[in-house]
Amino acid sequence: MKKGEQYMWLIILAAVIAAAVAGMVYMVFSVERFGGIQSLAGDKKWLRHLLAFLAIAVCFGVVTVTMSATNAVVVFLHEVLFFLFFGGVMKIVTRISGKEYAVYWQGWLALVTSVIYLAVGWYLLHNVWRTDYSLKTEKPVSLKVAMFADSHLGTTFDGEGFAEQMKNIEAQHPDIVLLPGDFVDDSTKKADMLRACEAMGKMNVKYGVWYSYGNHDEGYFNSRDFTAAELEQALRDNGIHILADEYELVDDSFYVAGRKDYSLGERKDMGELLEGIDTSKYIIVLDHEPNDYDNEAASTADLVVSGHTHGGQLIPITYVGEWFGINDRTYGYEKRNGTDFIVTSGISDWEIQFKTGTKSEYVMIDVGK
Structure with missing residues (x-):
């Protein structure tokens, strides 16, 4: 991980911890205003605080057990934001109406809105x-390209679920399938990895499946039950083309090039990568992280496809990668100096079970005159 990314994640982590601590204090004082807690505690302020804290802790524990601690933090922070929002709304309403309301509208509106909002986020991810x-x-080429990234196998579907997604993509009759990284994750099981590789290998696609590594594929913590070498072997055994700072000419009509991931350290620059290439032919580049647009736009590449950003994942941190100068684009299409760039939001994502700033997708790209 590069220094800029380290700083970004440290700042995000510090902000999350600070928000969680402040949010807990705020939520205790907010949750204790529910009628049920006030009835149980009566005039005992300390008991109201305790019951409110316990209610929050139980909800946090349930989400942790059913999803994960990361998702429990995400749910909790959304609750805090909605309590703050409706607290402001109710202050305005009370001031305008001049009435005090017997129903604790701030709390009920915050709870209901949080449930609906996160349910939609869960649906958009899954x-x-x-x-x-x-x-x-x-250039003399006509191609129907399918592209997906960031399956992070095990987050939203296992090997069989991944196979179903491949059937959906195959049903679009693409000429070629591109996978620019983060196929697997630290939590991926070997059996699911093998089944997913098999599913890609069985796809009836004219020019096959082409893959470049993402920052999660080789693993960070050595905690999974297969190695990076076993992943590579499984991909090759199923006929998937692996590109790591190299290119291949396909059917004597177009090129596919794959870059090593930016986070892995040394890699070829675009001039080195595409050296000696026939520029009269169409050139596609797979680059997991969308953070080298100027150099790629100055090269002979015609199309660069990326993932990594998950389309921004969650509001309000959707564009944090761009704010810190880590990513050139968070999602979608851009054209620079004649080069087309596409960033996908991913077919799944890492760990978090909600997408509120985007949705999961695969991409179909028609290339021609």
Whole structure:
């Protein structure tokens, strides 16, 4: 992980910890205003505090057990934000109306809105949509490209679930399938990895499946039951083309190049990577992290596809990567100096079970005149 990313994540972690501590204090005083807690505690202020804290702790524990501690923090911080929002709304309403309300509207509105909002976020993550792009080129090529990234196998689907997603993509009849990174994760099981590789290998696709590594694929903590070498072997055994700072000419009509991931340290620059390439042919580049647009736009690449950002994942941190100068783009299409760039929100994501700033997708790209 580069220094800029380290600083970004340290700042995010510090902000989350600070928000969680402040949020806990605020939520105790807010939750104790519910009628049930006031009835149980009566005039005992300390008991109201305790019951409110216990209610929050129980909810946090339930989400931790059913999802994870990370997701429990996400749910809790959303609750805090909605309690703050409706607290402000009710102050305005009370001031305008001049009435005090017997019903604790701030609390009930915050709870209901949180449930609905996060349920929508869960739905947007756990369902996968198709997103279409149509690109024009003067080069002699006509291609139907399928692209997906960030399956983080094990987060929202196992090996069988991944196989179903591959059937959906295969049903679109693409000429080629591109996977720019984060196929697996630290939590991925070997059996699911093997089943997913098998599913990609069985896809009936004219030019096959092409893959480049993401920052999670080789693993961070050596906690999973397979090695990076076993992952590579499983991919190769199923006919998946692996590109790590190299390119291949396909059917004598277009090139596919794959970059080593930015987080892994030394890699070729774009000039080195595409050295000696026939620029009269269409050139596709897989680069997991969308953070080298200027150099890629100055190169002979025609199309660069990326993932990594998860489309921003959660409001309000959707564009934090761009704010810190880590990513050139968070999601979607951009054209620079004649090069087309597409960043997908991913077919799944890492750990967090909600997408509130985007949705899960695979991408279909029509390339031609």
